[in-house]
Amino acid sequence: MEHSGNEHNHPTLQYSMQQSSSDTPPSAATHHSSELEKVLSNTDLPWLERYKKATWIELKLLLRLAAPAIMVYLINNSMSMSTRIFSGHLGNLEFAAACLGNQGIQLFAYGLLLGMGSAVETLCGQAYGAQRYDMLGVYLQRATVVLMLFSFPIVVVYVFSRPLLLLIGESKQVATLASVFVHGLIPQIFAYAVNFPIQKFLQSQSIVAPSALISLATVGVHLVVSWIAVYRIGLGLLGASLVLSLSWWIIVTAQFVYIIRSQKCKDTWTGFKWEALTGLWEFVKLSIASAVMLCLETWYFQVLVLVAGLMENPELSLDALSVCMSVNGLMFMVSIGFNAAASVRVSNEIGAGNPKSAAFSVVIVNLVSFVVAVIEAAIILSQRHVISYIFTGGERVANAVADLCPLLAVTLILNGVQPVLSGVAVGCGWQAFVAYVNIGCYYVVGIPIGCVLGFKFNLGVKGIWSGMIGGTMMQTLILLWVTFRTDWNKEVENATKRLKMWEEIKKPLLKN
Incomplete structure (x- = not known):
């Protein structure tokens, strides 16, 4: 398929013009997007000037x-991190328990529900690029229903967290305290189920600033209420996790109020639809x-x-690793x-029928993210001897953290490329x-190589x-190779087929 510089000759845009029920003019992002495709397709410009523009x-x-x-992500993560810090200042054992509960159990729910929410990112992003604005609200509601249903099995895991942690060999003392912490996070599961579809719904329309402001306001409330619950009232680990759950529900409620009241969402949110319960x-x-x-x-x-x-000394290992994982997180x-x-960017460009822009976006976002990651790694290495004191006291933990920091730096640099390539995959x-x-x-x-090095060769x-x-390095190289070899014209065709398929699922529902 040969790409034409004229977007109106493209099948995706023809489809969107024929099918779209919205007369809304394209957003500023859509305008700049088509401008980018024109610049990249303009062979009259010298290549250097073309790529500079x-x-x-x-x-x-x-x-x-x-x-x-x-x-948004930093503030939301800082709420979770501040909860661990409040727990850490109750004692090293409490810090180990909170970290095990947070990173050993809670990340299970976070990963599952955020992952399921990324389906909304693909569908909403491509529908928005193709100007099928009416489909976004249905995708949001359908995703929320699905994620809510999947939340109930996760609650069972939370309820039985203590026997599960004991089953895999965690110490009784740490497992018992970790389960107390996890029980307070049960309401957070359902907040995740609503939050992630809302977040992807807004992001696909390039509406990101309101979520950032809502999160910023919430973190202030979170810090004050956490301090009162943990230290003044003396609710300890359970109080810390319950406040974290409350803070997430504040964010969800505020974002939903924004969607139903904002003029920016009037074409993409048209109220609750019965078809959200079908397909x-x-x-x-x-x-x-x-x-x-x-x-x-x-x-x-x-x-x-x-x-x-x-490990032989689980508390020290967990404390040192938890500090590094908190920084990495x-x-x-x-x-x-x-x-x-x-x-x-990629889903919008593919949906709009702009293959050159999609490919160019991939290159730029990877370069920018990689440079930022290298700067982060350099800062962490320079501060490796003092980082641990933010989370918990003790010179032994500080030395253990400093020893792990070179590995943390390598992980940070890899994180500058790998998640971005995953974002391209979602798009x-x-x-x-x-x-x-x-x-x-x-x-x-x-993991098998890591276990051999850790246990067989005693490298811990x-x-x-x-x-x-x-x-991680192997996965990053494979994704780089696949992305480099991608036929972006074919991806545009696939997006057109996907939109038609989802429209066919929706049409019979409207006749019932």
Whole structure:
């Protein structure tokens, strides 16, 4: 298929013009997007000037998306981190329990529901690019129903967290305290089920700043109420986790109020629809592919925390590793912000029938994210001897953390590329393929090599982490190769077919 510089000759746009029930003019993002395609297709311009112009347009589009998205993820992560810090100042045992509960159990729910929510990102992003605005609200509601249904089995895991942690060999004292912490996070599961579809719904329309402002206001409330609950009232670990659940529900409620009141969402949110309760099985299939892809990534480092609990000195291993994982988690939020921006940019461009712009967006977002990751790694290495004191006291923990920091720096640099490539995969709808790659690289290569290095060669946590870095590197190289070889014209055709398929699912429902 040969690409034409004239967007109106493209089948995706013809489809959107024929089918669209909205007369809304394209947004500023859509305008800049078509401008980017024109610049990249203009062979009259010298190639250097063409790419300079295109880079400037793309950077403006990218930063408008990435900056608020990074802020949202950083603030939401900082709420979770502040809860661990409040717990850590109750004692080292409480810190180990909160970290095990948070990174050993809670990340299970986060990974599963965020992964399922990324199906909304593919569908909403491509529908918005094709100007099928009416479909976005139905996708949002359908996703929320599906995620709510999947939340109930997760509650069972939370309720039985203590026997599960004991079953995999965690110490009785740490497992008991961790389960208390986890029980207070049960309301948070249902907040996740509503929050992630809302977040993807807004991001696909390049509406990111309101979520950032809502999260910023909530974190202030969270810190004050956490301090009162943990220290003044003396509710301890349970109080800390209950406040975290409350804070997430504040964010969800405020975002939903914004959607139903904002003029920016008047064409994409047209009220509750009965068709959201139908076609659920098709949505479940796409959601499961998305969930498996993201869960395999999120749980990968969760395994590292769980295995560290099996070491000879589990409390020191868990404390040192938890500090590094907390820093990694915070910096990973920057990468997830770029992941979201990459997904929105690629899905919008593919939906709008702009293959050159989609390919160019992939290059720019990867370069920007990689540079930011290198800067983060340099800062962490320079401060490696003092980082641990933010979370918990003790010179032994500080020395253990400093010893692990070189591995943390390598992980941060890899995180500058790998999540962005995953975002590209979500934008294109490649979730099922990436899930297979993740199984092979992470669970067939990374974890077994890590366990051999850690236990057989007595390298401890450093050995396990080194093996897992190898798995991440392998996965990153495969995704780079696949992305480099992508036929973006074919991806545009696939997006057109996907929109038609989902429209056919919806049409018979409207006749009932």
